Amino acid sequence: MGAAGYLDANQVTERVVEVVKKFNKVDPSKVSPTSTFAADLGLDSLDTVEVVMAFEEEFAVEIPDAEADKISSVAEAVAYLTSNPDAK
Amino acid sequence: MSTADGARAILRLYRSIVRAHARLPEPMRALGSSYARDEFRRHIDADTTTAAQWTEFASQWRKYVRAIAPPAASSSSDAGGAHVEMDGVYPRGVDAGGELSEDAIEAMTDEQRAKLAELRREAMAFGAGAFAPRGGEDGGEGERPP
Numbered sequence: 001m002g003a004a005g006y007l008d009a010n011q012v013t014e015r016v017v018e019v020v021k022k023f024n025k026v027d028p029s030k031v032s033p034t035s036t037f038a039a040d041l042g043l044d045s046l047d048t049v050e051v052v053m054a055f056e057e058e059f060a061v062e063i064p065d066a067e068a069d070k071i072s073s074v075a076e077a078v079a080y081l082t083s084n085p086d087a088k
Numbered sequence: 089m090s091t092a093d094g095a096r097a098i099l100r101l102y103r104s105i106v107r108a109h110a111r112l113p114e115p116m117r118a119l120g121s122s123y124a125r126d127e128f129r130r131h132i133d134a135d136t137t138t139a140a141q142w143t144e145f146a147s148q149w150r151k152y153v154r155a156i157a158p159p160a161a162s163s164s165s166d167a168g169g170a171h172v173e174m175d176g177v178y179p180r181g182v183d184a185g186g187e188l189s190e191d192a193i194e195a196m197t198d199e200q201r202a203k204l205a206e207l208r209r210e211a212m213a214f215g216a217g218a219f220a221p222r223g224g225e226d227g228g229e230g231e232r233p234p
Contacts, residue, residue, distance in 0.1 A: 044129075044132075045095070045099055045132070046099070046102060046125060046128055046129060046132070049099055049102050049103050049106060050106060050125075052103075053103065053106050053107065053110065057110070065100050065103065068103065069096055069099070069100070
């Protein structure tokens, strides 16, 4: 994918928030850039796996297990996706 | 293996299943995902699930991932973590994405056969809804996904 470069953090945040809002167990009004999946949105560990998979689809990347294990909030997802030059 | 490592291994296995399902066409994708989600949640929620039961649970689901994943992708979709080889204990003969062989069904326990029958009923009920005839279509061979 060459020098695709890094995505803009604000746009990534917006897209991540949108993906989380669409997740069927989430109350969309509760989702913000500072939301944590478990404490703020009531998602369990299996839900979190599915949300992280939804980020993979949205940004066309495959997130390695070691990284995916660490993503438990909107901010952590944004941090990973803005640091991955393959994210689209 | 610590509890945290065990939980991580189970979540990684679940991720590999969701990832494998993402390659399937609907309605298999939705059916497979909801079945896997319910099974994993039941096991996680049950405080009484023993280490031995987790080992068997994980082993069976790894076989499932291997069965539905395309051969080229099977290495990357492996769940990682503690790998448990149970050959000889569980029925052999599951082809990639294929039918269960007579031998495999023969080797199943009654509980496994009951589970298979239950899964088949759910699949048929789900399929009946998903492929209900519309607008005079007969819902026959032509409607089946590849």
